[in-house]
Amino acid sequence: MKNYSIWSLFRNAFSGHRSWPQALPDVAPQEQYDAVIVGGGGHGLATAYYLAKNHGITHIAVLEKSWLGGGNVARNTTIVRSNYFHDARGRLTEQALKLWENLSRELNFNVMFSPRGILNLAHSTAQLDDYARLGNAMAVRGVDAELLTVGQIKALVPYLDTSPEARFPITGGLMQRRAGTARHDAVAWGYGRAAALRGVDIVQNCEVTSIVRQGGKVIAIDTTRGRIRTPKVGICVAGASSRMAELAEIRLPLENHLLQACVTEPVKPILNTIVTHGLFNFYISQTDKGELVMGGDIDGYNRYSTFGELPPLEAAIRACLSLFPSFSRLRLMRTWGGVVDMSMDGSPILSKTSLDGFYINAGWCYGGFKATPAVGQVLAQMMATDETPELAAPFVLDRFHSGHIIAEEGKGPKPWLYH
Amino acid sequence: MLRIPCPYCGERDRTEFTYGGDASVQRPADTAHVSDKAWDNYLYFRDNPAGEHREYWQHNLGCRQWFTLVRNTVTNEVLKESAANPGSGP
Ligand SMILES: Cc1cc2nc3c(=O)[nH]c(=O)nc-3n(C[C@H](O)[C@H](O)[C@H](O)COP(=O)(O)OP(=O)(O)OC[C@H]3O[C@@H](n4cnc5c(N)ncnc54)[C@H](O)[C@@H]3O)c2cc1C
Ligand SMILES: [Zn+2]
Numbered sequence: 001m002k003n004y005s006i007w008s009l010f011r012n013a014f015s016g017h018r019s020w021p022q023a024l025p026d027v028a029p030q031e032q033y034d035a036v037i038v039g040g041g042g043h044g045l046a047t048a049y050y051l052a053k054n055h056g057i058t059h060i061a062v063l064e065k066s067w068l069g070g071g072n073v074a075r076n077t078t079i080v081r082s083n084y085f086h087d088a089r090g091r092l093t094e095q096a097l098k099l100w101e102n103l104s105r106e107l108n109f110n111v112m113f114s115p116r117g118i119l120n121l122a123h124s125t126a127q128l129d130d131y132a133r134l135g136n137a138m139a140v141r142g143v144d145a146e147l148l149t150v151g152q153i154k155a156l157v158p159y160l161d162t163s164p165e166a167r168f169p170i171t172g173g174l175m176q177r178r179a180g181t182a183r184h185d186a187v188a189w190g191y192g193r194a195a196a197l198r199g200v201d202i203v204q205n206c207e208v209t210s211i212v213r214q215g216g217k218v219i220a221i222d223t224t225r226g227r228i229r230t231p232k233v234g235i236c237v238a239g240a241s242s243r244m245a246e247l248a249e250i251r252l253p254l255e256n257h258l259l260q261a262c263v264t265e266p267v268k269p270i271l272n273t274i275v276t277h278g279l280f281n282f283y284i285s286q287t288d289k290g291e292l293v294m295g296g297d298i299d300g301y302n303r304y305s306t307f308g309e310l311p312p313l314e315a316a317i318r319a320c321l322s323l324f325p326s327f328s329r330l331r332l333m334r335t336w337g338g339v340v341d342m343s344m345d346g347s348p349i350l351s352k353t354s355l356d357g358f359y360i361n362a363g364w365c366y367g368g369f370k371a372t373p374a375v376g377q378v379l380a381q382m383m384a385t386d387e388t389p390e391l392a393a394p395f396v397l398d399r400f401h402s403g404h405i406i407a408e409e410g411k412g413p414k415p416w417l418y419h
Numbered sequence: 420m421l422r423i424p425c426p427y428c429g430e431r432d433r434t435e436f437t438y439g440g441d442a443s444v445q446r447p448a449d450t451a452h453v454s455d456k457a458w459d460n461y462l463y464f465r466d467n468p469a470g471e472h473r474e475y476w477q478h479n480l481g482c483r484q485w486f487t488l489v490r491n492t493v494t495n496e497v498l499k500e501s502a503a504n505p506g507s508g509p
Contacts (some may be wrong), residue, residue: 242467251460251464251465251466252464252465252467253463253464253465254467255440255441255465256467300438301438301474301490302441302467302472302474302492304469304470304493305492305494309421310420311433311434344462344463344465345463400459400462401456401459413462413463415440416438
């Protein structure tokens with residue numbers, strides 16, 4: 001395995017791109033590792049990369065039950081932003097955004113991070129006041145935020161119906177210009193390859209089936225490819241978090257829900273920023289290939305399957321057409337779903353546990369993709385030092401007992417209502 | 420679409436109903452003397468099963484009653500007839 005460079009591109013161009021080496025070697029699991037990460041999604045692979053890079057811990061493995069990028073890391077709508085009100089979430093996602101800005105260079109892999117901005121639309125003056133409050137909270141933290149007038153919005157997003165006759169007339173919006181999108185599957189491949197280059201074993205088709213404990217400590221795990229001895233296990237398994245924690249007899253404040261998204265046929269560039277509806281949960285952006293990617297609410301009841309229903313998509317498309325009436329002519333090409341682990345306060349869990357050597361990263365609800373680089377750094381630090389890093393401190397499991405819950409939307413313990 | 424059998428009105432489309440969450444968690448009986456831990460467990464911690472799930476639904480576009488249902492969270496199959504649940508909801 002070698003780094004990509006302008007020379008390798010030249011060389012391979014002249015041989016008709018027929019002799020590129022395999023991007024990621026196929027490895028079998030060893031009998032023992034210093035640490036194991038369960039789940040080869042963006043979070044797990046990033047954690048492995050930073051364990052190797054920042055902490056020099058390279059005798060580690062990432063175990064993935066199917067293939068890299070088969071989970072939510074490549075099912076999401078690729079939105080990366082740090083426009084949160086709560087300090088805890090704001091700081092973690094801002095740390096991630098700073099890493100996104102340089103990630104392609106860092107990983108020697110083009111993750112196509114594209115800071116095209118995110119625009120949250122307001123449909124009343126009260127809502128605009130609320131966005132001013134959110135923008136101020138961001139600004140205090142040193143994060144970019146800008147209130148836009150209808151005139152500015154019209155110039156920025158010409159296809160948006162900004163007329164007073166619109167179904168939900170627009171009164172303004174909040175813009176975070178540094179937000180954007182990234183090529184989601186390239187994030188998995190990029191982190192995976194960069195970790196492998198540093199000696200990490202990335203093992204696909206290897207499912208973890210039990211956590212072996214002794215005296216309150218992790219000592220090994222069983223997998224479909226045999227037993228592996230290890231003193232440290234970090235789980236980054238998204239929708240499988242409850243089941244994985246159950247193997248360690250830990251109960252989590254999580255519920256699984258199904259989130260769907262869809263994509264239209266590709267068209268010429270017509271949307272150069274991410275736009276969200278201010279009244280419904282709806283978000284849309286255009287990919288570099290020209291398709292419009294959009295999503296809305298979760299299906300709304302506990303679900304363990306990626307097969308969804310039409311009504312939530314219908315609602316998203318209704319919201320879309322109230323903003324962009326002309327998009328009604330576009331054809332929908334594909335819809336899909338992902339199982340998201342919704343936490344009881346809508347915020348993630350990044351925590352050590354009552355079991356020594358067992359670390360949990362879960363509960364990312366709708367929004368874990370944006371946090372990928374920061375989660376990797378923070379979880380790696382937690383696993384390497386066995387201490388709780390500052391950025392993770394608010395997200396510990398204990399908050400559900402201490403009362404320090406982080407409910408950005410304040411909907412109480414009803415995960416299906418969080419966004 | 421998921422079809423839900425309302426014990427009062429019969430089977431209808433899911434879009435007529437509002438979800439109320441896990442109905443298997445037991446609200447501590449003696450709320451005056453319950454420990455903080457037990458109360459937090461009741462509020463926040465869930466089994467989140469892949470399979471049979473007892474849950475609350477309200478027929479908000481029909482009779483407006485709350486009831487409980489056992490549904491398979493993997494297949495969406497409704498396993499047990501829904502039970503009327505007078506006077507309570509989530
Ligand atoms: C439709 C949709 C849209 C979304 N849009 C956005 C968005 O725009 N912005 C944003 O920030 N977030 C978004 N998200 C959320 C985001 O995708 C997730 O929060 C994030 O990807 C989760 O982390 P991950 O990438 O590591 O998870 P995953 O990629 O799901 O990784 C978990 C991995 O664990 C593996 N695994 C499970 N059990 C085992 C086992 N026993 N042994 C071994 N491996 C196992 C799985 O196979 C899987 O590959 C969206 C999600 C969905 C579904
Ligand atoms: Zn009814």
